[in-house]
Amino acid sequence: MPASPSTARAINDRLALELLQRDGPLTATQLKTLTGLSRPTVADLVERLQGAGLIRVVGESGAERRGPNARLYGIVADRAHLAALDVRTDSVAVVVADLLGVTLAEDTLPIDGTTGTGPAIEQAVALLERTARRAGPAPLHSVGIGAPGLIDPATGELRDTTGLPAWHRGLVAALQQRLPATVLVENETNLAAVAEQRGGAARDRDTFVLLWLGHGIGAAVMLDGRLRRGASGGAGEIGFLPVPWTTGVPSAVSCDGGFHSLAGSAAVCELAARYGVPAGAPAGTQGGEQDPVAVHAVHAALAGVANGDVFLDALADRVALGAAAVVSVLDPGCVVLAGEVGHAGGDALASRVEERLARLSPLPTEVRAGALGGAAVLRGALVAARDAAQDALFAPGG
Incomplete structure (x- = not known):
């Protein structure tokens, strides 16, 4: 059954908007080539999207003759703002961006472990509100939150988990009450995987597993381009x-x-001590930085400290053991080492783990170092906020 004219228009508009988001300003001729639509159809959708305030003329293309066909159209990125939060046990980091993902303002706030639940929530909410004001007057449309712990698939809420501060759960509810915005929360490791796929080490992979090596240990499973969260x-x-x-x-x-x-x-710190690799936190380490001691041990080993190679070999043995179990069940073809320790180990640790995996498993598996480091969770949270805003805003009448 063919699509109705209104459905076809909505599909065409969405396709054009996605291309403008991905590839930047485009002319009508470029949109025609990329979409495969006719020139009159492209002219109609450009007129509709301009009338809806979704796109505007942002310049002219020097490669085409002057006139209507040379106009460059771009997304109205300041129509609304997006926010991303990386919520750790002892800090909150915030980024506010426009609809194209360009950072407009950012800030970080340490939250002392002795701070009560109410004051901690108020500090985190106030941080986001201040950062949003600095970003400009556009309304905040969507907020993506990356947090440790499990997300209930039925409700989309952070589950009450032993060992995590009580203010984590309260923060989500407080933001939903205080802000006229969509608030989404996702496990931090899952968001890191999303970020690495969209613009990091897994850009060319629809199926992979991300191992988070940091204060805690976790994995994110991406199969056929979709996160798999489990029952x-x-x-x-x-x-x-x-x-x-x-x-x-x-x-x-x-x-x-x-x-x-x-x-x-x-x-990791105990292992470093066993081999005499110094694991003291580097001078100037700030509160809120996860695992500076373990990260420093890996950095010291990579810098050539005595027994550094032996320590890295032993660490790779351990990481490969867990990775082999995941690979034997999922056969992802690619494992990305992320988190503070995974990022610090870089290609040197990744290559060691890959070599050991080849001995442990008959399934060919490439091991890559995460490319985004500590920014992965925030980047993933921003992607989540942007995806949420797209459905609501990037449709005529949105």
């Missing part, structure tokens, strides 16, 4: 994965004895 939102909780070389087994309430006990930051 309860717990897909990728590999910190609980039973592995050899630990003193016990994990339980339903503790990942001690699981993969976390081999590759979490505390375990």
Whole structure:
């Protein structure tokens, strides 16, 4: 059954807007070539999108003759603003951007562990409000939040998890009450995977697994271009994965004895100490920076400190053990090492893990270092906010 004229127009408009977002300002002729639509159809959709305030003329193309066909059309990026939050156990980082993802304002606030739930929530909300004001007068449309912990797939809310500050759950509710904006929360590791796929180490991959190596251990599963969260939102909780070389087994309430006990930051520091690799935090380390001690040990090893190579080999042995379990079940073809420790290890750690995986598994698996480092969660949260805004704003009448 053919699409109705109104449905066809909506599809064409969406396609044109997606191209303008992805490829920047385009002429009507370029839109015709990229969409495959006729010249009259493109002229109509340009007129509709301009009338809806979604696009505007932003210049002329020197490659075409002057006149209507040379006009460059671009997204009205300041129609609304987006915000992204990276919520850690001891800090909040905020970025406010326009609809094209251009950063307009950003800030970070440490939150002391002794701060009460109410004051911590108020500090975080006030930080976002201040940053949004600095970004300009456009309304804040969507807010993406990256947080540790599980997201309930039925409600989209952060689940109450032992070990996380109470203000994490309260923050989402407070933002929903205080802001006339759509508020979305997602697990930080999942958002890092989204960011690495959109503009990082997994740009050419629809299927891969991201291993988060930091204070905590986690994984994000991307299959056929879609995040897979699991029935309860717990897909990728590999910190609980039973592995050899630990003193016990994990339980339903503790990942001690699981993969976390081999590759979490505390375990990395203990491993570094075993080989005499210095793991002291570098001078000038600020509060809110996750795992500076473990990261410093990896940096020291890469800089050539005594026994550094032996330490990195031992660390790769441990990471490969957990990765091999994931690979044997999912066969993703690619594993991205992210988180503070994964990013610090870079290609040197990734190549070691890949070599060991080839010995442990018959399934060919490329191992890559994450490209975005500490910015991955914020970048992923911004993508989530932008996707949410697109459906609401980038449609005639939106």
